[in-house]
Amino acid sequence: MVYSLVNGQSGDQLSVFDRGLAYGDGLFETLRLVNGQPLLLSLHLARLQEGCQRLALQLDSSALLAEIQQVCQVSTCQDQVLKIIISRGAGGRGYKPTAGLAANRILMLLPFVEDVEAISHGIQLYNCQTLLARQPLLAGLKHLNRLEQVLAAAELPQNCTEGLMRDSSGHVIEGTRSNLVLVLDDQRVTPDLSQCGINGVLRQWLCSVAGVSCRTVTLPMLLAATEVFMCNSVFGIYAVTALLDSQRCLATFTPGVHTRACQSGFAALLQATGKTDGAAVPADVRVP
Amino acid sequence: MVYSLVNGQSGDQLSVFDRGLAYGDGLFETLRLVNGQPLLLSLHLARLQEGCQRLALQLDSSALLAEIQQVCQVSTCQDQVLKIIISRGAGGRGYKPTAGLAANRILMLLPFVEDVEAISHGIQLYNCQTLLARQPLLAGLKHLNRLEQVLAAAELPQNCTEGLMRDSSGHVIEGTRSNLVLVLDDQRVTPDLSQCGINGVLRQWLCSVAGVSCRTVTLPMLLAATEVFMCNSVFGIYAVTALLDSQRCLATFTPGVHTRACQSGFAALLQATGKTDGAAVPADVRVP
Numbered sequence: 001m002v003y004s005l006v007n008g009q010s011g012d013q014l015s016v017f018d019r020g021l022a023y024g025d026g027l028f029e030t031l032r033l034v035n036g037q038p039l040l041l042s043l044h045l046a047r048l049q050e051g052c053q054r055l056a057l058q059l060d061s062s063a064l065l066a067e068i069q070q071v072c073q074v075s076t077c078q079d080q081v082l083k084i085i086i087s088r089g090a091g092g093r094g095y096k097p098t099a100g101l102a103a104n105r106i107l108m109l110l111p112f113v114e115d116v117e118a119i120s121h122g123i124q125l126y127n128c129q130t131l132l133a134r135q136p137l138l139a140g141l142k143h144l145n146r147l148e149q150v151l152a153a154a155e156l157p158q159n160c161t162e163g164l165m166r167d168s169s170g171h172v173i174e175g176t177r178s179n180l181v182l183v184l185d186d187q188r189v190t191p192d193l194s195q196c197g198i199n200g201v202l203r204q205w206l207c208s209v210a211g212v213s214c215r216t217v218t219l220p221m222l223l224a225a226t227e228v229f230m231c232n233s234v235f236g237i238y239a240v241t242a243l244l245d246s247q248r249c250l251a252t253f254t255p256g257v258h259t260r261a262c263q264s265g266f267a268a269l270l271q272a273t274g275k276t277d278g279a280a281v282p283a284d285v286r287v288p
Numbered sequence: 289m290v291y292s293l294v295n296g297q298s299g300d301q302l303s304v305f306d307r308g309l310a311y312g313d314g315l316f317e318t319l320r321l322v323n324g325q326p327l328l329l330s331l332h333l334a335r336l337q338e339g340c341q342r343l344a345l346q347l348d349s350s351a352l353l354a355e356i357q358q359v360c361q362v363s364t365c366q367d368q369v370l371k372i373i374i375s376r377g378a379g380g381r382g383y384k385p386t387a388g389l390a391a392n393r394i395l396m397l398l399p400f401v402e403d404v405e406a407i408s409h410g411i412q413l414y415n416c417q418t419l420l421a422r423q424p425l426l427a428g429l430k431h432l433n434r435l436e437q438v439l440a441a442a443e444l445p446q447n448c449t450e451g452l453m454r455d456s457s458g459h460v461i462e463g464t465r466s467n468l469v470l471v472l473d474d475q476r477v478t479p480d481l482s483q484c485g486i487n488g489v490l491r492q493w494l495c496s497v498a499g500v501s502c503r504t505v506t507l508p509m510l511l512a513a514t515e516v517f518m519c520n521s522v523f524g525i526y527a528v529t530a531l532l533d534s535q536r537c538l539a540t541f542t543p544g545v546h547t548r549a550c551q552s553g554f555a556a557l558l559q560a561t562g563k564t565d566g567a568a569v570p571a572d573v574r575v576p
Binding site: 004006014015017018019020024025055085088094095096097106135137143148150153168176 | 294306308313376394423434456
């Protein structure tokens, strides 16, 4: 049985009048719990806070913090996943939100399943036909409007663990459930997300401690990269060994020093998190 | 108390693991019930069917039909609103949908509130700053990813009943909760929805019985229109008397023969629906 809380009460049901269901009117976060400690909690909370500001959601942050602690206390010493959904709440006739509606907080404790093969040997990336629409008002946020990711994920063939998503201008943006880092001229680069894409927490961490910089990335740039990896704060870092489409292999990549350095940094982060109270980002982990 | 059904059972709760909540992974329809008969039911069902095909949702259509009848039977002789939400269901880890998941059916019977002032005297339209992203894979569908409409509706000032939405190319597309019809050179025109927007049921009906044709519409074209109205299968047709932005009035319009003809057609449709079994589109109502 999965453990879940709705506004602090144990339960797994929500009103069918909730605006999260009606319009995807809300946000979510997915955190890895390491030895009962949430990984990169402060970055997850900061993104949630930014999302609440941009969408004008009224979140009771101190209640959420208490609920996160409550879930962490029932979590096991094995790694688990904490999913948090924040919806605007039930109410308001039509799209226009009722002012001051208190957001609903839903916390779910889920199993974490490590993909050992992907971590050790890397993955093949599928070049999805589903393109992301460019919507700067929602770019960066982990909001509940995710039909594009559902369509893209449905495209993935058996031999590909992740899908590459481009936007309608042809720019390379991200994976269906992770961010992309590539190495160009010995520099670590991640695509600009000002028009679309989710500003992942592990991406943010790598930008701050591993010298990853942000710029516009095209498909030819990706094909010319010397190393490519996907990052996500739950699974960590998967080296990309090949980019495929439905017809053929577009490129192959060999994981090298940059991928290994970032993977070691993530391993150190996991270890540091398991020993701390998880509230702060461990400041002493840096990636050379 | 509002009457609602979840998969045929009386109730108003849904699992927090439902993909409708998690990702907006589903569709909805909002129907007007006239004397207990659903208006333009066959067009609503056809759009739902098209959405299920494009998103690969497994909907039990005969169960849905039976549930619609069940709700209609408890509805009053006063007009009401039937809202139907179809979500992909609960399940599937991550974005990738589990194959063959049975979609959840949620039906809600809601009060219908006529805006008498808007019907009789027309409305002012607000030119929203929120632009629609262009996503042809989702264009036309009434899916559950509606954050753009939520943001646009939140912009509306008190004196405007509806908001005008343009897309990121500057094309005029629709209202936040209705479609747009304008009269150009004595021709009834509605914006092309191949890139974004919802293909409204009343818009479809007007295209088939009132000679409304579809084309790309720009803001200068709208400003030059001789008549403008908004249509929606629940509220009907609101004449637009002015287009405003936060600074000033951009244009005024005078409802004329085209608006009145379409409003009379809708009134005839309401009357014909109240007398039939609602299953078919009354074929004898045409708009000169």
